Amino acid sequence: MPAPTAGARRRELGAFLRSRRGRVTPQEAGIVPGPRRRTPGLRREEVAAAAGVSLTWYTWLEQGRVNGVSRQVLDSLARALRLGDAEHRHLLELAGEPAAEPPGPATVTREVRDLLAMVEPNLAHVVTRRFDLVAWNAPVDALLRTMPERPSGEDLNVVWLMFHSAWMRERFAEWEAEARWLTALLRNEAARQVGNPGFERLVARLTATSPRFREFWESHDITPFTPSERRFRHPDLGEVTLRYMKINVENDPDQSVLVHYAPPGSPAAEALARLSRA
Template identity: 40%
Template structure:
């Protein structure tokens, strides 16, 4: 074999090895999960350890034959949407999810995987703002970083998986987050309209399509609001929360843009009255003591 032929064959072999590793990894993760973990009945005649291939395919909304080919290391294309669905079905943790995307030769678009641009200086700014709640979000509502007060403002954000730390997902699917918003229906409608407005510049990007697809599948309320085709721009407004730890809070919401484009921004909440200020100080004290425990 000539040098040129060997150079051409090398990436082909590399891709083949990666496909076999991907198939073996998926099979190993599938076999470790019990049907009960994903809400399926075990049945009396089950012989397969863990889940069956057809069960993984059904839960991930892909074809059984296609998923079988994936485990068999066939040369097929895998989208980031499908990889995301498989990661959720197979209950992968952060390291396993990163490994899955790496084997597939894909870039994980979730905020947990791509928290770029949040420098140590920005983290320090978030801490300095305490007891005021503050976080850094992108235009897709991914929560990229936050301080301790914000972590307890609407729910225990530290307990939320990093890939689910998205305000759209939380406002439509997270019960505690929803209970903390006083004007929930209005907030949901406004956020859906803001998302549609922002999405105009990101129509071809997988992460945006994945977010809308997930919300459409999991929330009838989102589907209804999304189908209104409303668009609004971002604006400063007063928000009211019913915090489970300190009670009612009235806060002025402000976006501080970190780039010239409408991308990443620091979201801050300033109390509108003395009672809300005192309650924020109590909330911060609770969050700080919990972090030391």
């Protein structure tokens, strides 16, 4: 499917704003409607005043005639129109702005945690778009327990661990290819997150502390995620080849479930079963 043109995005943004404006009652916005008011929702001038922009500019915005809207103004419009989290994200995407970082620690739903448990003894974990590791199942936990120092905070990030953990280097049979691929994945995602402070902070930390990451990052290689397979080394299980795939969490576009699995009855499946019993 071809990407929408800038003009199509502006028109869709205007249509979305008009639809949300029509759904907010004056009472919800703290406005006392007069006896002769016919507008069911808010008037343009009321939204403009609440968001701190001029009526003319806001009118042009709804008409698809404005190129570029700042994050500050978009957030003000979201408040004025009482948008929910999903609507706010949609507004940002229509305007070409990266979504805001979720406040506080990522929340993993019960359904996603159930999925992690259901795929055992296969390995499954949840990552954000920035590759922060936010949840995992028992087989992954069994692997993490073998790390000399268990990471936490900002270090609990797949890209950071790939370049800073000797344990990770030992586990991947083809570490350099994996590290290049992961860097290209991060750059591909970062292109959609220009201005996102979380992405900028991660890239700055990696660039300052890892010459190999800096080398791979400056090559400007990008790649989309594609299911494939990779080889792992384990001190007790030996070398194991697993397939992997990604499942997007539809009600939280910042999260994905990564599953490493083996065909039933294969030697790799037997190895995973032994790992889960460890």
